[in-house]
Amino acid sequence: MAGAEELHVFWEEGMLKHETGRGVFDTGSDPGFLDVLENHPENADRVRNMVSILKRGPIAPFVSWHQGRPASVSELLSFHSSEYIKELEEADRAGGKMMCCGTFLNPGSWNAALLAAGTTLSAMKYILDGHGKIAYALVRPPGHHAQPTQADGYCFLNNAGLAVQLALDEGFRKVAVIDIDVHYGNGTAEGFYRSNKVLTISLHMNHGSWGPSHPQSGTHDELGEGDGFGYNTNIPLPNGSGDRAYMYAMQELVVPAVQKFGPDMIVLVVGQDSSAFDPNGRQCLTMDGYRQVACIVRGLADTHCKGKLLVVQEGGYHITYAAYCLHATLEGALNLPSPLLSDPIAYYPEDEGFAVKVIDAMKEYYKSNAPFLKEIN
Numbered sequence: 192m193a194g195a196e197e198l199h200v201f202w203e204e205g206m207l208k209h210e211t212g213r214g215v216f217d218t219g220s221d222p223g224f225l226d227v228l229e230n231h232p233e234n235a236d237r238v239r240n241m242v243s244i245l246k247r248g249p250i251a252p253f254v255s256w257h258q259g260r261p262a263s264v265s266e267l268l269s270f271h272s273s274e275y276i277k278e279l280e281e282a283d284r285a286g287g288k289m290m291c292c293g294t295f296l297n298p299g300s301w302n303a304a305l306l307a308a309g310t311t312l313s314a315m316k317y318i319l320d321g322h323g324k325i326a327y328a329l330v331r332p333p334g335h336h337a338q339p340t341q342a343d344g345y346c347f348l349n350n351a352g353l354a355v356q357l358a359l360d361e362g363f364r365k366v367a368v369i370d371i372d373v374h375y376g377n378g379t380a381e382g383f384y385r386s387n388k389v390l391t392i393s394l395h396m397n398h399g400s401w402g403p404s405h406p407q408s409g410t411h412d413e414l415g416e417g418d419g420f421g422y423n424t425n426i427p428l429p430n431g432s433g434d435r436a437y438m439y440a441m442q443e444l445v446v447p448a449v450q451k452f453g454p455d456m457i458v459l460v461v462g463q464d465s466s467a468f469d470p471n472g473r474q475c476l477t478m479d480g481y482r483q484v485a486c487i488v489r490g491l492a493d494t495h496c497k498g499k500l501l502v503v504q505e506g507g508y509h510i511t512y513a514a515y516c517l518h519a520t521l522e523g524a525l526n527l528p529s530p531l532l533s534d535p536i537a538y539y540p541e542d543e544g545f546a547v548k549v550i551d552a553m554k555e556y557y558k559s560n561a562p563f564l565k566e567i568n
């Protein structure tokens with residue numbers, strides 16, 4: 192379509208074959224007290240709606256569809272240890288395994304995980320080869336909790352992390368990752384914790400560690416180590432933070448940090464579980480917030496990266512609203528002049544004052560403690 196960038200969506204329907212089961216929320220278990228159980232939140236229906244809204248929603252004319260593909264095991268070793276990959280392969284051969292709390296590798300799951308990783312790599316490669324500027328990897332199972340050596344939080348393989356490493360391996364100097372899933376992108380942070388070539392920024396609710404699969408706290412003092420010291424920027428936002436708090440965090444912290452870092456590639460890691468109605472999140476973004484955040488990220492990509500921007504799908508568990516928020520996010524990434532799709536549920540009250548104080552305090556902390564952020568305004 193004239194006047195706007197094309198959105199290259201990478202997708203493969205085999206990812207729908209990852210079955211996560213039913214139970215009491217994400218436990219996979221039925222203690223017998225309830226007449227009606229529910230689907231695991233990370234189910235195929237949520238992604239079916241994401242596919243359909245991009246095919247039938249008003250953004251459809253801007254979208255071109257590309258076939259995804261499975262990753263090879265050798266590709267996975269750029270981010271994950273061979274021991275961990277063997278563990279996953281053995282779990283698949285054995286017919287399934289609960290890798291950690293709520294994270295079920297069932298028959299079909301391993302193939303879906305390979306498709307998610309390979310499809311994200313294809314989306315990144317498309318940009319690296321100069322075929323397009325803005326690509327979106329529509330993938331599941333999600334990836335940003337998967338660490339080099341272990342699964343976590345519904346994630347087996349770190350799709351975004353693999354794509355970031357591919358960009359570095361193909362000669363890109365610096366990659367900035369901006370993760371707005373409501374949970375800490377601990378796996379991606381862990382993978383690049385000792386690197387000054389990858390700036391990992393995560394905006395999330397302040398959920399802390401959740402056990403052995405997720406030892407990281409997501410707090411501001413996890414700054415990175417060695418060469419990577421200062422290049423992991425955690426922005427835990429108070430529960431209830433919404434559009435205005437996220438915009439304030441973007442303007443006060445994320446934009447100055449990315450400007451200072453000067454990446455030549457940006458990866459926007461998006462989860463719609465930061466929406467006001469998500470069962471897994473306690474934040475209050477609406478479609479408008481997603482649209483604005485993505486628009487800011489697009490501006491950073493235009494300024495620093497010749498418009499190159501990879502968007503990678505993570506969580507987002509409200510079966511209908513997550514799809515609407517995805518549509519809004521991608522409208523923002525395309526920098527469309529006015530909203531294409533109105534918000535069916537929109538407003539949610541937000542206690543902005545407290546979030547602003549927290550963000551101001553975090554900014555001061557980063558200016559004092561992260562060497563490369565000393566001089567941000």
Ligand SMILES: [Zn+2]
Pocket residue numbers: 372373374462464505506507
């Ligand atoms: Zn999440």
